[in-house]
Amino acid sequence: MRLKNVPGAREAIAQSDLVVHEPGEAKGNWRQIFGNDHPVHIEIGMGKGKFIHGMAGRFSEINYIGIEKYSSVLFRAVQKMEEEPLGNLKFVRMDAEEIDQAFAEDEVDRIYLNFSDPWPKDRHAKRRLPSREFLARYARILKPDGCLEFKTDNRALFEFALEELPHAGWRLKALTYDLHHDEDMMRGNIMTEYEEKFSSKGNPIYKYIISRI
Ligand code: SAM
Numbered sequence: 001m002r003l004k005n006v007p008g009a010r011e012a013i014a015q016s017d018l019v020v021h022e023p024g025e026a027k028g029n030w031r032q033i034f035g036n037d038h039p040v041h042i043e044i045g046m047g048k049g050k051f052i053h054g055m056a057g058r059f060s061e062i063n064y065i066g067i068e069k070y071s072s073v074l075f076r077a078v079q080k081m082e083e084e085p086l087g088n089l090k091f092v093r094m095d096a097e098e099i100d101q102a103f104a105e106d107e108v109d110r111i112y113l114n115f116s117d118p119w120p121k122d123r124h125a126k127r128r129l130p131s132r133e134f135l136a137r138y139a140r141i142l143k144p145d146g147c148l149e150f151k152t153d154n155r156a157l158f159e160f161a162l163e164e165l166p167h168a169g170w171r172l173k174a175l176t177y178d179l180h181h182d183e184d185m186m187r188g189n190i191m192t193e194y195e196e197k198f199s200s201k202g203n204p205i206y207k208y209i210i211s212r213i
Pocket of ligand 1: 068
């Protein structure tokens, strides 16, 4: 994601009640925050939030939390929510390295990673969101039967993500090397910003669904 410094983004986020500002206090209390006991689905690295906003609009019986590291990007998601408010979507500005400080054990039912940054240099492999290091963090917050869905157009990142699974103790449940021509896996698909951009250039989209059991 190209990062432009958006003037006022930090201040607007600081004042927004769409953003949960103390994720440490929310840990273990997400059901109280939403005021119901619906399942919790999170997107890590949500960018401007097109996907998660679309999901939350479609599935009102699920609570969604969008996690994004940068204020300038999160600001766009907040603006979209102000235009089209939804009661079942909240945001957190944080680095996913600390994800287990925002969620208690088994508090999350599903995790989405969409078009995660590739970090192409080998020495940065640990920063890739589908790396074994991140999978270990996700395992601490995801229900044992919960699953993680990952989409990307980056073949090298996708191959890396597949190779990480046995090391991290996760199991492949579904896989496609061409999501947009896979009738089963495409059903109900909501496109992300990057997905629209890269699929319109003709790039195939790769996707897997994984779980720990
Ligand atoms: N998911 C969106 C999409 O598919 O259109 C955005 C994709 S963009 C390439 C990746 C996003 O992940 C960026 O907004 C970036 O700031 C965010 N991100 C990368 N690493 C992150 C981390 N460790 N924690 C939280 N967000 C992260």
